[in-house]
Amino acid sequence: MDTFFGIFNATQNLFYDMAPYLMLGLFFVALFNLFFTKDMITKHVGKNNIWSVIKAAMLGVPLPLCSCGVIPTAVYISKNGASKGAVVSFLISTPQTGVDSMIATYGLLGPVFAIFRPIAAFIMGIFGGWVTTKIKTDEHDEQRIIAVDEYTIDPNLSFFKRVLKTFRYAYIEFLDDITEQFIFGLLIAGLITYFVPENFFSEFGITDGILGMLILAAIGIPMYVCATASIPIAISLMLKGFSPGAAFVFLATGPATNAASLSIITKTLGKKTAVLFVLIISFSSIAFGYLLNWIFALLNIDFIANLRLEHQHHHHGAERSLFEWSIIGIFLILLLMSVFRKYGKPNFDKKRIKKMEDQRTKILIDGMTCNHCVMNVKKAISAVEGVTNSEVVLTDNAAYLEGNFDLAAVKSAIEDKGYKVL
Numbered sequence: 001m002d003t004f005f006g007i008f009n010a011t012q013n014l015f016y017d018m019a020p021y022l023m024l025g026l027f028f029v030a031l032f033n034l035f036f037t038k039d040m041i042t043k044h045v046g047k048n049n050i051w052s053v054i055k056a057a058m059l060g061v062p063l064p065l066c067s068c069g070v071i072p073t074a075v076y077i078s079k080n081g082a083s084k085g086a087v088v089s090f091l092i093s094t095p096q097t098g099v100d101s102m103i104a105t106y107g108l109l110g111p112v113f114a115i116f117r118p119i120a121a122f123i124m125g126i127f128g129g130w131v132t133t134k135i136k137t138d139e140h141d142e143q144r145i146i147a148v149d150e151y152t153i154d155p156n157l158s159f160f161k162r163v164l165k166t167f168r169y170a171y172i173e174f175l176d177d178i179t180e181q182f183i184f185g186l187l188i189a190g191l192i193t194y195f196v197p198e199n200f201f202s203e204f205g206i207t208d209g210i211l212g213m214l215i216l217a218a219i220g221i222p223m224y225v226c227a228t229a230s231i232p233i234a235i236s237l238m239l240k241g242f243s244p245g246a247a248f249v250f251l252a253t254g255p256a257t258n259a260a261s262l263s264i265i266t267k268t269l270g271k272k273t274a275v276l277f278v279l280i281i282s283f284s285s286i287a288f289g290y291l292l293n294w295i296f297a298l299l300n301i302d303f304i305a306n307l308r309l310e311h312q313h314h315h316h317g318a319e320r321s322l323f324e325w326s327i328i329g330i331f332l333i334l335l336l337m338s339v340f341r342k343y344g345k346p347n348f349d350k351k352r353i354k355k356m357e358d359q360r361t362k363i364l365i366d367g368m369t370c371n372h373c374v375m376n377v378k379k380a381i382s383a384v385e386g387v388t389n390s391e392v393v394l395t396d397n398a399a400y401l402e403g404n405f406d407l408a409a410v411k412s413a414i415e416d417k418g419y420k421v422l
Contacts, residue, residue, distance in 0.1 A: 003194070011190030014232045019331040020324055021107040022182075022228065025100025029064040030170035032099060034162060050130065052086040057125030060094035061118045062102075064174065070094045084269060085133035088277055091265065093125030095255045101227035108231055110303075112295065113244070117251065120288040124252070128280040135276065171334055172341075177370040178226045179338040185229035192236040208243040208293070213286045216246055220253030221278060222262075227255040244296050244303050245289035252285035342395065360389075360400040361407070364422035365414060368394055373419070380413040 060070075074091050097105075097118045106114035157165070206212040216237070225233070233254075234247040257278060266274040296303055320328075365377060374392045377399060381390045386405030393400070401410065411421045 006194045007187075007190045010193040011186050014186055014189055014193075014235070015332075016320070016328055017108055018104055018186075018228075018232065019328040021104040022100065023327050023331050025064070025098075025103045025228065026170045026175065028099040028103070029174055030166045032062065032064060033169050033174075034166040049083075050085075050133070052083060053089045053129035053133065054126055056086040056089040056129060057093040057122050060090045060092075060125060061097055061122050062099050063094050064098035064100045065094050083133060084273060085129040087129075087269065088132040088273070088280075089125040089129030091277065092128040092256060092281060093121045095227060096121035096124070096252055097227050097255075101231065101255075104228050104231055108235060112292075112299070112301065112303075113248075116288075116292055116295065117248070120248070120252065120285075120292075124281065124284045124288070127284055128277065131280060132273065132276060172338070173371045175334060176338050176341060177372070178229060179335060179342065181226045181229040182335075183339075185225055185232050189232035189236040192233070192240060196236075196240050207241040208246060210286070212242060212246040213249045213289050216242075216250040217253045217282050217285060220250045221257045221282065223254050223258060225254045225258075227251075230254045238303070243289075243293050245291070245293035248292050249285045249289045252288070253281055256281050256285075360391075360402050363399045363401065363410065363414070365392075365397055365399060365419050366422055367419040368392075368397060370394075376417050377414055377419060380417045381410055384410050384413050 063070075070091060074087050074094075102114060102118060105117055206215060220230075230251050234251050237250065238244060238247045262274055262278070265277060269277075368374060368377060371394070374394050378390060378392045381387055381392070381399055381401060384405055386403045387401055387410065388403035390402070391400045392398075399414070414421050
């Protein structure tokens with residue numbers, strides 16, 4: 001029982017620290033979704049030159065998209081004329097950071113990390129895009145996927161309805177996409193904080209240098225964790241002795257890649273480009289990790305001591321204002337509602353799903369991981385002639401269709417989006 005409460009206390013303290021910054025970050029997510037459109041992005045990165053690569057990185061850094069959510073936009077701009085270099089630049093820079101994670105990074109990791117993280121993502125994106133334009137992959141540039149999600153705000157709607165829709169996106173759809181990762185990140189951080197002794201990693205000599213960075217890169221590359229959810233894990237690693245540079249490697253590789261997104265990148269951009277994509281992220285994140293360690297040494301900042309002091313300060317609940325507790329409470333309610341939508345509501349919908357199975361054609365789909373995936377699949381299915389009604393259920397990994405349609409055409413449309421029909 002003591003172990004349970006120890007893990008719980010470590011986890012809840014991190015939650016209390018992050019909640020206010022996440023609420024503010026979600027507000028900016030809504031603003032970006034209101035004013036940034038895919039057509040605007042395509043306009044700036046639709047040319048095959050170095051300026052498109054730079055603009056792709058510049059546009060990607062503030063966008064609040066995870067390594068899975070960034071795929072639809074990246075492939076969309078590819079089909080609208082963007083070079084592979086611009087697409088790779090966008091894929092590298094976008095998921096590493098976003099306006100939501102920037103705010104959380106500043107609040108929990110301090111100004112050095114908050115400034116360094118987006119700059120590093122920006123430069124890594126440009127470097128990756130430039131390398132891609134210089135290396136011949138011997139693969140055709142024609143892409144098979146046109147992926148456009150349904151979150152683009154209709155400009156014909158009234159301003160009030162556009163605001164309502166964009167805030168629904170930020171506090172419901174977007175939150176649903178990161179809820180599982182956020183909770184997972186908190187739990188991992190709590191487990192590390194409670195179980196791992198203070199000097200465990202340092203005794204093996206892996207807290208700094210190339211070995212520690214390679215280990216964290218190997219962990220981060222296949223992991224599905226968003227830029228915000230990676231923060232508590234990085235904090236717990238640093239509190240256990242890892243250097244800021246080693247933690248940065250995880251902060252870069254964890255959000256930038258995951259097994260599912262790499263599979264889609266391989267299908268859309270080719271195997272050689274996918275391998276190049278991983279190598280660029282791995283080596284450049286390690287290089288920036290060394291640079292970050294040098295900056296902390298140059299500024300003579302005892303980061304670990306400051307980090308412990310900051311967390312000890314926040315752990316005293318009496319020092320939080322009523323406003324802070326109100327924000328934490330609101331975010332907790334939103335998070336619990338998101339968990340219910342993802343895991344509780346499907347249990348209430350079993351009868352409805354059973355009825356759909358009896359009355360509609362069911363297609364099992366592999367590769368859907370978030371609401372962006374659901375919208376992409378639904379859009380593909382709806383475009384098939386003869387489909388009169390369709391519903392895509394993420395928790396069921398399935399689509400339910402009505403109408404007089406060609407099943408082969410539906411499967412082809414789904415697979416052209418990068419997903420696999422089982």
